[in-house]
Amino acid sequence: xxxxxxxxxxxxxxxxxxxxxxxxxxxxxxxxxxxxxxxxxxxxxxxxxxxxxxxxxxxxxxxxxxxxxxxxxxxxxxxxxxxxxxxxxxxxxxxxxxxxxxxxxxxxxxxxxxxxxxxxxxxxxxxxxxxxxxxxxxxxxxxxxxxxxxxxxxxxxxxxxxxxxxxxxxxxxxxxxxxxxxxxxxxxxxxxxxxxxxxxxxxxxxxxxxxxxxxxxxxxxxxxxxxxxxxxxxxxxxxxxxxxxxxxxxxxxxxxxxxxxxxxxxxxxxxxxxxxxxxxxxxxxxxxxxxxxx
Amino acid sequence: xxxxxxxxxxxxxxxxxxxxxxxxxxxxxxxxxxxxxxxxxxxxxxxxxxxxxxxxxxxxxxxxxxxxxxxxxxxxxxxxxxxxxxxxxxxxxxxxxxxxxxxxxxxxxxxxxxxxxxxxxxxxxxxxxxxxxxxxxxxxxxxxxxxxxxxxxxxxxxxxxxxxxxxxxxxxxxxxxxxxxxxxxxxxxxxxxxxxxxxxxxxxxxxxxxxxxxxxxxxxxxxxxxxxxxxxxxxxxxxxxxxxxxxxxxxxxxxxxxxxxxxxxxxxxxxxxxxxxxxxxxxxxxxxxxxxxxxxxxxxxxxxxxxxxxxxxxxxxxxxxxxxxxxxxxxxxxxxxxxxxxxxxxx
Numbered sequence: 009x010x011x012x013x014x015x016x017x018x019x020x021x022x023x024x025x026x027x028x029x030x031x032x033x034x035x036x037x038x039x040x041x042x043x044x045x046x047x048x049x050x051x052x053x054x055x056x057x058x059x060x061x062x063x064x065x066x067x068x069x070x071x072x073x074x075x076x077x078x079x080x081x082x083x084x085x086x087x088x089x090x091x092x093x094x095x096x097x098x099x100x101x102x103x104x105x106x107x108x109x110x111x112x113x114x115x116x117x118x119x120x121x122x123x124x125x126x127x128x129x130x131x132x133x134x135x136x137x138x139x140x141x142x143x144x145x146x147x148x149x150x151x152x153x154x155x156x157x158x159x160x161x162x163x164x165x166x167x168x169x170x171x172x173x174x175x176x177x178x179x180x181x182x183x184x185x186x187x188x189x190x191x192x193x194x195x196x197x198x199x200x201x202x203x204x205x206x207x208x209x210x211x212x213x214x215x216x217x218x219x220x221x222x223x224x225x226x227x228x229x230x231x232x233x234x235x236x237x238x239x240x241x242x243x244x245x246x247x248x249x250x251x252x253x254x255x256x257x258x259x260x261x262x263x264x265x266x267x268x269x270x271x272x273x274x275x276x277x278x279x280x281x282x283x284x285x286x287x288x289x290x291x292x293x294x295x296x297x298x299x300x301x302x
Numbered sequence: 303x304x305x306x307x308x309x310x311x312x313x314x315x316x317x318x319x320x321x322x323x324x325x326x327x328x329x330x331x332x333x334x335x336x337x338x339x340x341x342x343x344x345x346x347x348x349x350x351x352x353x354x355x356x357x358x359x360x361x362x363x364x365x366x367x368x369x370x371x372x373x374x375x376x377x378x379x380x381x382x383x384x385x386x387x388x389x390x391x392x393x394x395x396x397x398x399x400x401x402x403x404x405x406x407x408x409x410x411x412x413x414x415x416x417x418x419x420x421x422x423x424x425x426x427x428x429x430x431x432x433x434x435x436x437x438x439x440x441x442x443x444x445x446x447x448x449x450x451x452x453x454x455x456x457x458x459x460x461x462x463x464x465x466x467x468x469x470x471x472x473x474x475x476x477x478x479x480x481x482x483x484x485x486x487x488x489x490x491x492x493x494x495x496x497x498x499x500x501x502x503x504x505x506x507x508x509x510x511x512x513x514x515x516x517x518x519x520x521x522x523x524x525x526x527x528x529x530x531x532x533x534x535x536x537x538x539x540x541x542x543x544x545x546x547x548x549x550x551x552x553x554x555x556x557x558x559x560x561x562x563x564x565x566x567x568x569x570x571x572x573x574x575x576x577x578x579x580x581x582x583x584x585x586x587x588x589x590x591x592x593x594x595x596x597x598x599x600x601x602x603x604x605x606x607x608x609x610x611x612x613x614x615x616x617x618x619x620x621x622x623x624x625x626x627x628x629x630x631x632x633x634x635x636x637x638x639x640x641x642x643x644x645x646x647x648x649x
Binding site: 018019021022023024025046047048049050052053054055056057058059060061062063064065066067070096099100101102103104107110114115117118119120164165168169170171172174178179199203204206208209211212213215216217218219220245249252253287288289290 | 368369370460461463464465468503504505506507508509510512513520522526529530533540541542543544545546547548549550552553554557558559561564565568569580583584587588589590591597599600601602603604605607608609611612613615617618620621622623625626628629630632633634636637
């Protein structure tokens with residue numbers, strides 16, 4: 009078992025609890041022992057980075073510090089945006105020792121641990137797309153998806169900026185496809201899989217966001233996908249909850265089930281309903297589950 | 303070396319479009335631009351593309367290779383040819399094609415002009431002396447000053463694809479070039495204008511601009527700097543700004559995002575009420591967590607005290623993003639050094 013500090017982020021703690029329960033249930037099967045971080049806050053999404061950038065750096069440093077204090081090497085995330093925020097702050101603190109000294113002094117002043125020993129921030133996707141996680145995944149989820157067509161949707165911030173993320177080629181990513189194949193599904197290819205779901209501006213500029221959101225859903229639909237899978241709960245919320253608004257705009261009801269990555273692998277690995285919590289989805293996952301015959 | 307290319311040919315006067323393949327002999331050091339020159343010289347003189355300096359400074363030869371915007375003169379072909387790949391070359395996106403690889407840049411320049419990309423001096427000219435600006439002050443706009451107006455960022459912008467009136471990454475980065483210039487006296491007026499519809503808060507943070515920029519301008523970060531400056535001056539009535547502010551409030555009060563209150567805080571009560579049915583549909587699925595009792599992070603007090611401390615230290619507005627540039631600009635070197643160390647150790 010690889011021990012990792014587990015940072016849930018806001019959505020998996022609140023509106024996307026199904027992501028948390030599926031991740032917690034799946035983790036031991038793919039060789040991960042999760043140590044849940046408690047004394048942590050929101051990473052600030054892109055919002056605090058834009059509104060109060062110095063505060064953004066400090067709250068992320070605090071998350072890194074609490075992860076490091078667990079004595080582990082890896083801080084595991086389950087959200088694209090958390091991953092980018094934490095990795096960006098981590099690069100800053102790793103490279104700029106003067107900045108790190110000021111931040112650490114501030115952390116100590118408020119009673120938090122300083123960020124001393126480096127940790128690496130890795131998304132759950134990366135943990136199961138290679139190495140031991142992938143080896144175990146192949147065993148536990150072998151052929152569970154019975155050849156169904158799965159559309160991978162990466163979203164933006166797990167791929168770009170690649171300088172900060174750097175796990176895979178941002179224009180030709182392979183990790184989700186590899187996992188889908190290992191689970192016995194057939195990955196569907198479509199151009200919008202690396203584009204934006206519109207979520208960051210879905211409240212402030214809904215029309216612009218919906219113009220982005222429709223692309224992956226329509227393209228996956230036209231490619232005959234049985235569902236879309238995403239490693240990001242923000243993409244999930246936008247693709248799942250705002251899908252009904254596309255119907256109003258275009259007259260087309262796609263009824264495209266949207267699965268979190270941990271749920272898709274979880275289905276293939278035989279997790280229980282109570283762990284997958286599909287009832288919490290806005291677009292019904294039933295047609296997908298029925299097609300699998302479970 | 304042998305180089306094969308597929309080029310999307312297009313003629314807007316006839317509407318004809320065709321993907322044509324060319325194979326040429328090119329020197330090993332040839333760039334994509336050199337290869338296009340050879341195609342035009344030896345194979346088909348009617349091929350159209352823009353070029354001028356051939357050395358990554360004029361910004362003329364922006365185009366797409368395998369769907370990603372590049373400067374043709376910066377793109378070496380050796381590795382691609384050695385790997386036996388046949389890249390597909392096409393015109394940039396988000397701009398109408400005139401012919402082959404030439405796009406109509408009219409909307410690009412119109413947006414550039416709209417941000418008034420010239421200095422509007424705010425210093426007292428009557429002193430009769432030169433106005434000395436420190437290196438540190440100019441560092442605020444150093445990256446933005448590197449822009450060569452090639453349009454690679456605009457080509458890939460996801461917001462622009464959905465809203466053609468979005469000011470876009472190139473013009474917004476240019477706007478930051480002047481908002482952040484200590485000699486400019488119009489920052490507040492500029493920020494007010496940029497905070498409206500199709501401005502700062504229309505950016506969807508897809509980071510394509512940052513990925514594609516061949517000069518390291520990092521337009522997304524420039525837009526974040528504009529947002530941070532706007533907030534610093536209290537220009538925060540746009541829904542995007544209110545959305546961002548609520549994240550700050552959430553982090554320093556409960557620690558976690560107060561999701562349910564985010565909608566009324568962003569959109570205002572009236573618009574939120576219109577969304578009641580949508581919200582109820584979400585609530586039925588547990589997607590609208592009850593705001594009371596609030597979900598408070600353990601040791602949340604630390605986050606509140608940190609906010610106070612950080613505010614007192616005054617690294618405010620764009621400075622908070624500029625302070626990251628020193629480290630983020632060195633990531634590649636650090637990665638290389640780590641790699642070399644690893645290689646050394648394994649030997």
